[in-house]
Amino acid sequence: MTTQTAKKPRYLADSPRFLAGLFMSPTIIYIVALVGFPFALAIIYAFTDITTGDPSLEFVGLDTIKAVWNDTVFRRALGNTFWFAVISNLFVVILATGLAELLTRDFKGKWFVRFLVLLPWVAPVSLATLTWLWTLDSVFSPIDWLLRQVGLIDQNMYWLGRPSLAFISVVAVQVWRIAPLAAVIVMAGMMAIPKDVHDAVEVDGAGPWRRLFEINIPLLAPIIAVAVLFGVILSMADMSVIYVLTRGGPTHRTQVLSTWAYFKGIEGGALGQGAAVALFLFPVLVGLTAVILRLARRREVL
């Protein structure tokens, strides 16, 4: 009986343990090198007074964090970050739901319109934002030109030059930038709602508003939550739009934590303070992620 079962050669590639390690190692190395290491470094830096002029690690306890916290610009940036994320994502949700509703309808040229809607998302962010920088230029803005022609304004608006207007401008561009992704996510969710359900809504006699608020939005809530999660994280952690448009100005009215961390730590050279500012985002983002994922799971009804 045991004669033929004997020695078949065993290769290393037969071992699941070895294979698992082998296949996962690129990801693990990548995450450790590009996320884990800088993250650990940031935590360490936040407890030192390290600067680019004096790159020695001297632990100063909570002094750096306290200094950052007591900075009025930081307080402003904290508030701005919050409002920037909340207001832009509020508009993103409304816009994305509307777009999704529109793009799931049948009409001629649907393909082309879908392509146009996605365009802001696929264009490189810095390039796209540069276009906006010119569009909102203080002297040559085509929007100003148009408004002048129509007779609505006498002199230029200075979209990025006046504090409140600058904040509105960066919010608008941010909405323009992330709405397509949200729209596609919501659209995918909308297409996952069985056709029969929409037919039933029609036969049951509901109009478009009832269909939107009593059927689509409740059914899409988990999907919208995911879109919001992406939007909020993008608004809080990504600084490209603000960096290109206003660099946080004027008078720090559009300063957010990500830009402030960059200006402090990289351009200003105060590595320790920059790291401390950046770390303030971390618990906020972790908390948000947890809340939204929980929400998404609870609303799962289909």
Added chain:
Amino acid sequence: MALLEVRGLRKEFGDVVAVDGVDIKSEEGEFLVLLGPSGCGKTTLLRMIAGLEHPTEGQILLGGEDVTDLPPRARQIAMVFQSYALYPHMTVARNIAFPLKAQGVDGPERDEKVKWAAGLFGIEHLLHRRPRQLSGGERQRVALARAIVREPSVFLLDEPLSNLDAKLRAAARDDLMGFQRRIGITSVYVTHDQVEAMGMGDRIAVMRDGKIRQMGTPEEVYHHPADTFVAQFIGSPPMNLLDWGDYILGFRPEHFLPEGVQDGGDRVPFDFFVNRIEYLGSERYLYGFIPGHEETKVIAMLPATVTVPLEEQRQHRFSVASDQLRFFDKDGGQKIPPQTIQA
């Protein structure tokens, strides 16, 4: 006046003609079944009556009023979908209340009607559950209750039993019929299941390729099929069809009996070579052919009460009552008047 009338209805999807000139008149309280294989246009026809599809040509009239251009909510119709299409995020009570809410029926009146509809289908105890907590049969009842709650003038059903298992389906069929008789509501029922159609329909419209091939009572379509398609689509096993020279000869398997089993009347004898016998308890199926027509399989169905001994791989003497023979045109397969026949 017909309650529901469809005139010259046609629907094209691009190059495909889904419904090709359909005329129907249905009286108050009638249970009309649209029967046909998948892709015959029966569901499209139903969706046009519902208002979910707009016809390319033709008219739809409800109670004499032209509703062709009206949206679904302006028609007095209700529809039950194959998937039931319950709203998954709402309780059963809210599902049933939804059409009333959409109509602007409020407060106590709405609650009362929800209770009435739930009572009709015996689902009062489920009102607080959500659809995913229900069995298939319960979901189906909720879908029916939701459809009936605003007392529509026409009730449309799109294969509502096809998602139930066989045992449940028989019970649900019985329930549905009982309910329809009680309420007396005009119903149009789509199915591909000929047993369902025969058992439920006051009249059956047999469809194929977007056209109604025959419309009649179950007896009519079964005993006097208008063409070879209807003859083979209805009945299980289907009608035997033989190429008989100038025409096609048809007879039902249960009328094809051994010589001597039935006496009297005018009978036409056939030789029958039996290949195989299937014993099914309540009946026997005999598979074979008629010598001279070897290429066509012929089936005989003998009830258990016929105890004549029969053997496989032997030729036997069978016969069919001559008034049970059907004749069809060789070209189009249309029914033609009885012919004289030599066996």
